[in-house]
Amino acid sequence: MRALRPFALALMIAASCAGGDGPPAPKAGEVDASFADGGLFAIDVDIVPGAAHWGSSAEFVATDATGKVWATGGFEVGVAFAANSTKIPVPVSRTHAVVARLMPDGRKDAAFGASGYLVDSPQGFQSQSGVEVAPLADGGALLAEVAHGWDSFFPQLVPSGRAVRLGSRGVVDGSYGNGGAGVVGFERFMQAFVDAAGDVIFLGERRRETAQESFGYMELRRFDARGDEDAQFLHRGRASLDCSLLPHQTVAWARAALQADGKLLVAQVIGATADAPQRLCVSRLNPDGNLDTSYGSGGRVQIREWGLPRIAYLSGFSVAGDGRATLVLTVDRQDTLPLAGYIILSLTSLGEVDPSRYAGGGAGPWDHAVGWVLASAVQADGKILVAGYRSDFSGEFRLERLGVDGKPDQGFGPGGTGIRSLDLPGWHLEPRYLHLADGAIFVAGRAVPLNGGADGTDRARFAVLKLVGDPIP
Numbered sequence: 001m002r003a004l005r006p007f008a009l010a011l012m013i014a015a016s017c018a019g020g021d022g023p024p025a026p027k028a029g030e031v032d033a034s035f036a037d038g039g040l041f042a043i044d045v046d047i048v049p050g051a052a053h054w055g056s057s058a059e060f061v062a063t064d065a066t067g068k069v070w071a072t073g074g075f076e077v078g079v080a081f082a083a084n085s086t087k088i089p090v091p092v093s094r095t096h097a098v099v100a101r102l103m104p105d106g107r108k109d110a111a112f113g114a115s116g117y118l119v120d121s122p123q124g125f126q127s128q129s130g131v132e133v134a135p136l137a138d139g140g141a142l143l144a145e146v147a148h149g150w151d152s153f154f155p156q157l158v159p160s161g162r163a164v165r166l167g168s169r170g171v172v173d174g175s176y177g178n179g180g181a182g183v184v185g186f187e188r189f190m191q192a193f194v195d196a197a198g199d200v201i202f203l204g205e206r207r208r209e210t211a212q213e214s215f216g217y218m219e220l221r222r223f224d225a226r227g228d229e230d231a232q233f234l235h236r237g238r239a240s241l242d243c244s245l246l247p248h249q250t251v252a253w254a255r256a257a258l259q260a261d262g263k264l265l266v267a268q269v270i271g272a273t274a275d276a277p278q279r280l281c282v283s284r285l286n287p288d289g290n291l292d293t294s295y296g297s298g299g300r301v302q303i304r305e306w307g308l309p310r311i312a313y314l315s316g317f318s319v320a321g322d323g324r325a326t327l328v329l330t331v332d333r334q335d336t337l338p339l340a341g342y343i344i345l346s347l348t349s350l351g352e353v354d355p356s357r358y359a360g361g362g363a364g365p366w367d368h369a370v371g372w373v374l375a376s377a378v379q380a381d382g383k384i385l386v387a388g389y390r391s392d393f394s395g396e397f398r399l400e401r402l403g404v405d406g407k408p409d410q411g412f413g414p415g416g417t418g419i420r421s422l423d424l425p426g427w428h429l430e431p432r433y434l435h436l437a438d439g440a441i442f443v444a445g446r447a448v449p450l451n452g453g454a455d456g457t458d459r460a461r462f463a464v465l466k467l468v469g470d471p472i473p
Contacts (some may be wrong), residue, residue, distance in 0.1 A: 036106025177227025323349025
């Protein structure tokens with residue numbers, strides 16, 4: 001979501017200048033073995049004595065202007081039983097947020113937290129996990145988390161968005177927000193991201209009660225750089241996105257993306273009912289939270305083609321510098337083999353389907369190497385990366401790059417197949433997020449040891465993989 005230029009491609013330059021006797025220049029999609037341990041950074045977070053550890057996962061990765069790598073996610077421990085607010089014992093787990101800062105070569109930055117990483121344990125919540133970390137110019141970062149706490153009446157956990165500002169050494173800034181954090185509650189949490197001004201934006205579902213029914217709608221909440229709700233953002237820091245919901249309709253999935261000019265794009269998959277088919281609604285908001293009426297029809301685009309009744313997951317949503325939006329939609333093919341595939345949809349800056357890309361603007365469902373997409377990223381040249389697992393549920397995770405024609409990019413991956421397996425020597429990597437840097441592709445995820453045992457060596461690790469990528473112009 002931010003154009004960050006971390007460091008020069010020393011490895012690629014050295015290889016290209018080495019002459020005929022030197023090693024060939026690494027190709028996009030190959031593992032950068034100079035990073036961490038053969039290209040993969042993986043740690044087993046284990047700081048809760050006596051707890052049953054269930055594993056860790058990195059959910060987001062970014063790079064800063066110095067080339068350092070930031071990642072966040074969580075690690076989960078088992079708790080036999082916990083009493084909620086109604087004093088009913090419920091078997092639960094507890095997740096602690098993790099933030100790591102790595103040197104450009106993948107070593108832990110010893111000047112940050114506890115030897116390169118820190119753990120933000122739940123404070124007033126049952127669990128919390130990092131979902132985005134945004135490096136700041138002073139060497140610190142803004143951390144966005146999803147936290148879960150017990151409902152005040154029902155025996156269930158409800159989510160909140162939580163924003164924290166960290167200093168350059170990982171110490172929480174107590175002057176930010178209310179006692180060091182800004183917190184907002186949702187019925188269902190969708191996404192968090194940070195804009196160039198240091199504002200943290202949360203997307204989630206709220207519920208509206210009427211005399212006849214109760215229904216959910218998407219809402220954006222924005223905290224300013226001080227951690228306070230932004231009073232300049234529509235209704236005291238809130239912008240609602242009902243997308244003309246009909247009675248009994250709900251939002252199945254929603255994602256947001258930020259344009260370079262501060263405008264916000266929000267995509268929602270509206271669930272089908274007996275009276276209405278499933279549809280995709282894309283809205284564009286001005287920086288103040290009001291609808292941008294120059295986009296689509298009055299600020300919104302409604303789409304019903306390209307297999308939308310079968311959408312299972314809104315896997316990716318991004319916007320380029322020129323305002324062109326790209327959506328990746330995983331679809332359930334039901335009784336058709338393969339059982340899962342994905343659709344790529346491209347919209348112009350005015351909200352019209354872009355016929356110049358991806359076989360007429362909206363094509364699929366594809367199942368080249370990846371069926372179910374877990375993460376995606378779009379390059380400046382329109383090439384798109386999708387990561388996930390095969391639709392035959394074989395358990396292998398893959399990364400695939402497609403050209404603007406929707407075909408596998410023959411210049412990517414070992415052997416130029418357009419495909420990169422995420423089964424690495426000794427590890428099985430489940431991708432959660434893709435970040436494109438200058439000459440690099442970072443994959444945040446969950447690394448499972450292939451030869452682990454029952455002694456805890458089989459636990460999933462908090463992991464970041466570095467691959468060779470294309471230069472960013």
